[in-house]
Amino acid sequence: DAKTTQPNSMESNEEEPVHLPCNHSTISGTDYIHWYRQLPSQGPEYVIHGLTSNVNNRMASLAIAEDRKSSTLILHRATLRDAAVYYCILDYSNYQLIWGAGTKLIIKP
Amino acid sequence: DAGITQSPRYKITETGRQVTLMCHQTWSHSYMFWYRQDLGHGLRLIYYSAAADITDKGEVPDGYVVSRSKTENFPLTLESATRSQTSVYFCASSGQGALNQPQHFGDGTRLSIL
Numbered sequence: 001d002a003k004t005t006q007p008n009s010m011e012s013n014e015e016e017p018v019h020l021p022c023n024h025s026t027i028s029g030t031d032y033i034h035w036y037r038q039l040p041s042q043g044p045e046y047v048i049h050g051l052t053s054n055v056n057n058r059m060a061s062l063a064i065a066e067d068r069k070s071s072t073l074i075l076h077r078a079t080l081r082d083a084a085v086y087y088c089i090l091d092y093s094n095y096q097l098i099w100g101a102g103t104k105l106i107i108k109p
Numbered sequence: 110d111a112g113i114t115q116s117p118r119y120k121i122t123e124t125g126r127q128v129t130l131m132c133h134q135t136w137s138h139s140y141m142f143w144y145r146q147d148l149g150h151g152l153r154l155i156y157y158s159a160a161a162d163i164t165d166k167g168e169v170p171d172g173y174v175v176s177r178s179k180t181e182n183f184p185l186t187l188e189s190a191t192r193s194q195t196s197v198y199f200c201a202s203s204g205q206g207a208l209n210q211p212q213h214f215g216d217g218t219r220l221s222i223l
Contacts, residue, residue: 034211036212041217042216042217043199043201043214043215043216043217044152044199044201044212044214045214046211046212046213049211087151097152097154097212098168099144099151099152099153100151101149101150101151102151
């Protein structure tokens with residue numbers, strides 16, 4: 001099964017951009033890259049997803065490496081409400097998302 | 110408000126008891142999912158359903174039973190609860206499976222088995 005590797009935690013200052021990395025060296029050509037986040041005591045929340053090209057939405061941007069072996073979630077201007085665990089997930093088959101432990105993002109005021 | 114609701118939010122029961130967790134969505138999404146999340150870990154898929162009367166096993170199905178008689182409901186039953194099933198359970202739905210479509214999650218059920 002394709003897996004992802006993320007740092008356990010990251011810190012950033014409020015109102016600054018945040019770059020959350022994800023490695024997925026065993027990704028196959030049809031695997032989508034999904035990002036979700038989970039705030040304390042809540043269910044996960046969809047952030048963004050992509051296949052090959054960089055993607056933007058109102059929440060974030062997703063930069064995908066040309067070889068697709070890594071990707072970066074970009075929060076353009078972090079707020080305290082962005083403090084959460086961020087999961088990078090590969091969507092490979094049978095509708096199963098394989099979740100890792102994610103990156104705990106800490107935002108300092 | 111439209112959305113996905115889980116009940117109960119909290120449940121304490123004893124080993125050997127049967128317990129059912131409820132999940133209801135108002136989007137008419139075809140796909141629904143049950144996950145469990147153990148402390149400090151990511152989610153693991155228990156079962157999923159592509160449509161009414163169609164269900165399939167996920168990564169960790171043992172000890173669980175699901176049914177889907179109506180599109181909007183997807184209950185999860187622990188037929189004989191064990192302590193190892195203490196966890197937070199999340200239900201999710203999506204319009205067209207996980208490929209290319211986001212999953213929308215409920216707020217979870219915290220289940221403790223004594």
